[in-house]
Amino acid sequence: MTPVNDDIEALKNRISSGETTARAVVESSVDAAEKLNEPLNAFLQIDRNGAMTRAEEIDKSLWSQNGDGTSVPALAGIPVAIKDNICVRGMQTSCGSRILGDYHPPYNATVIDRLLAAGAVLVGKTNCDEFAMGSSNENSAFGPVKNPWDTSRVPGGSSGGSAAAVAAGIVPIALGSDTGGSVRQPAALCGVVGLKPTYGRNSRYGLVAFASSLDQVGIFGRNTKDVARVLGIVSGRDTHDATTAAVPVPNYTAGLTNDANDLKGARIGFPRSLFGDGLDTEVRASVEAVVDVYRDLGAEVVDVELPNAKYSIAVYYIIATAEASSNLARFDGARYGYRAKDAPELRQMYRKTREEGFGAEVKRRIMLGTYVLSAGYYEAYYGKAQQVRSLLKEDFSKAFESCDAIITPTSPTPAFLIGEKSDDPLAMYLNDIYTVTANLAGIPGISVPCGLSSNRLPIGFQLLGAYWSEPTLFKLAHAYEMARPFTERPPICVDN
């Protein structure tokens, strides 16, 4: 009994009809999480007891409804994994860092409250790059996650544990966070769907802050429809996060039917200049083949220009590090988390705690952020980066006048080897070239699997849309999935 082949609606219906039980589904998920954690290291905590207790409660409440299926919550009994930088009461939240260690937050993130209200069962917390800073998961203080397609390779990052857990069939849905591609890039490298919503779509309350103007909670799933369903549950205005927008939450799954593949009238933007230097030839061919599929489905493909996209990595690594240096000032050993021993005086306690508690990449970013914000440099770096960010937003506004969505690769290469880039931070940052633009502009982006490389590593393409255009992205992504279903499974998977 594994959830690997159902979509979540079918799985929920099988649970609510009594064909199976939440207990059986959740038990198989927890079993798989435990069994596959040795090869994958995808979970930092697996909450067998909590998950089983909750699954039994859900079964009881379903039975007491006497088969009245209409009132069954949308995710009743569905196992979900949560990135370890999203607060869940009763579980740890380490952010992949020694400085939080086994910190247990006293409250739930808003997205967690909403998942629970919909009947989801949380099976555990997933491994990630420390404070979500990284593109490979090698920056976790608790060891890297391995890619289920090839355990000598990275799963991408920073939400690598969530991506690997979905790819390996452990859970059908996982939450991550996406500050510069941390959901979309691991989704591409692991062969699953990953969404970064419009900035302000999902609440950040309870998501441990990395770069507040870029962070969004994102969703992993095995198909677009599952991701759309979960977005409809977790998104919307939250008074605990002033940056959530009062934009109505539509029915995101409306129209995502099995025959929904007629794209007449749709316009796909093709930014030719982003398909040049540095792009792996197999990735390019694969994404160009997706463009042909869209043409065959009736969409019009139009050329678009994003002249300032080439500056996006530079802009991103100024803004993200500046905001991180400010946000991570709270980790000082005073109120929660790790405190260095034997510091005789307060400032020494701060300094030793942060030296011992943070890993190298987090230190590097805090220091870069401190530098670009420091007296005399603020205008030259942070001020200028925010201005170039405005130019990038204008590029997208103009592009979306002539198209409904822009297609790009998600990652310039398939999964690389563990250790391959870990000594060269700048080379690692350049992995994010296709994804950081969406965070800088605040627009939504989705990564969808589009095949395997010659050495059987997943390749993903990305669709970017205007603000609040998630329904359009879902429609386009779903139509592609119907035309070219991605049915391959990795060697490390529940079924194997």
Next chain:
Amino acid sequence: MPITETDVEKIAHLAHMEITPEELKIFAPQMADIVAYVEQLNEVAIANVEPSLGGLTPEGKATDSARDDVATPSLGQELALAEAPEAAAGHFRVPKVL
């Protein structure tokens, strides 16, 4: 202007982080590389361009404001102190300040 080891020491001090001599040797050239890379922004014409600050979307900007000043339930002292490395008499306890 290249970043030197002296600069990195000063930055670490500002960021309240100790830094070992080994880390200094690694971080200084890496940070110099990254700063040299981001300086490509100098070639962009940005006169009269407004910086992107605030909620990014027009709809997000509309809600990005202070709430009404009304008391609502909060964690309370006991829960707020529950994860403290050291707590005493209802307070966070830290090493001496002076």
